[in-house]
Amino acid sequence: MDEIKAFILSFQFMTRIPINIQIDADRNDFHRIVKYFPLVGGFIGAVASFMFFVSKNIFPREIAVTVAVASSYILTGAMHIDGFADTFDGLFSNRSRDRMLEIMRDSRLGTNGVLALVFLIILKILFLTDIKSNLIYSTLILMPLVGRFSIILAAYVSKSARGGEGLGGLIIGKISMVELILSLLFTSVIGIYFVHFTALLKLLAVSSIVTYIITKYISMRIGGMTGDTLGAVNEFAELVIAVSMYLMSAIKL
Template sequence: MKRFILTLQFLTRITVVKDLPYDQDFKKGIIYFPLVGLVLGLILAIAYKGLIYLFPPVITSSLIIALYVALTGGLHLDGLGDTFDGFYSSRTRERMLEIMKDSRLGTNGVIVIIFSLLLKIFGLTTLPQEKAALALILMPVLGRLAQVYGAFQSKYAREEGLGNIYIDKVTGLEVLSATVIASIIALLDWSSLAFIPVLWIFSILFKAHSKKVIDGMTGDTLGALCELTEVLYVLFLLGLVSLNIY
């Protein structure tokens, strides 16, 4: 339980217990990433259920995504922006890593963050209300499962940094455990189980691209992978709706 709370507080702004003792095996808490997503998802779904009675769907979705950003402190959005600023700067690997570490946000970062938020907001607005509530529960779960996959068998592209806690330190058993946990949660919506193989493949492709560009993964790219997976999940659901499968 202590390791789960540490992981929850590391990935979000939710504080359960202050001044928890240091855990030398903190990295093993990566198996709880999907459960952290579940906590976030339940908060979002409950808020959505309340707000949808007060506001139009597009306003409700906007407020829910704003709440999501507040709960995470924009941690993964920051990684998304930094990753796109660095990856698409047309600079050397060393300069890309410097750009990604820079606290200032560039044009590429602003554009991808705006489009990511808009796709989530309008995607949720387009989904039927009951499906949107389920999507809000599962979206953070699947996004964080992608981070587990992203850290597995990856090289850390920097000499030091927060991402080094997990990258290339995840075991096959931990990946399996996280996948089982996420799959059990995904039983809330059977159609979403089919997305897990999709996000596995997407994670592999993303890692390959990151390796080609900066020779590995960083904390920023893990954040980017989470955000992109969540957008992909919303698009996946919209596709199922269009095909009258969902």
């Protein structure tokens, strides 16, 4: 698979954008697309920012922020937040490891998942609403940008809980150090346009630490990571960025 095909496939895999190009990908080479995930995240953030810009002159800021957040989920087919909800349903079911994995596969949404999903969206909207106006666009772009890098980091430091099965098994434990570094480079090159270098380092450090802790906790509970738990990592990282940007703007860290 050449790099242009890998780049296109990353958009096809991570979004619901109708790119009508047929690309044959070998399962063993699929991990090569991950380095482009941050570019996809930056694009999603740009769309969310545009939706906020369009909405803010028509509706109150709270509604404009809600439109921006909703647009990011529509663009991705809600794939990551669905995994976030499934992860909470499984981990907090107080069942055996195998049963938790079965619950995550279940398309039905349980109470734990619903509550986690509701609180996540509320917190995102509240923090984005209270962030200073000059930082809202930067935050909307940095959230999915760093969130997609966090998926790569989590997949790099873990193994598959399902023995390589499922979508997560395509990349979990298969990412090379070079691919991790390239994804970090893409994240940094885009991020530096929206916050100064020191702030970006802080954001990446905090989100990476949180990602590592969550990944190790999940791995301890179910023996590894899955596609659902990678989605959960993305959502946690996005929330961490929203909270961090709020704190940095409020207390000038």
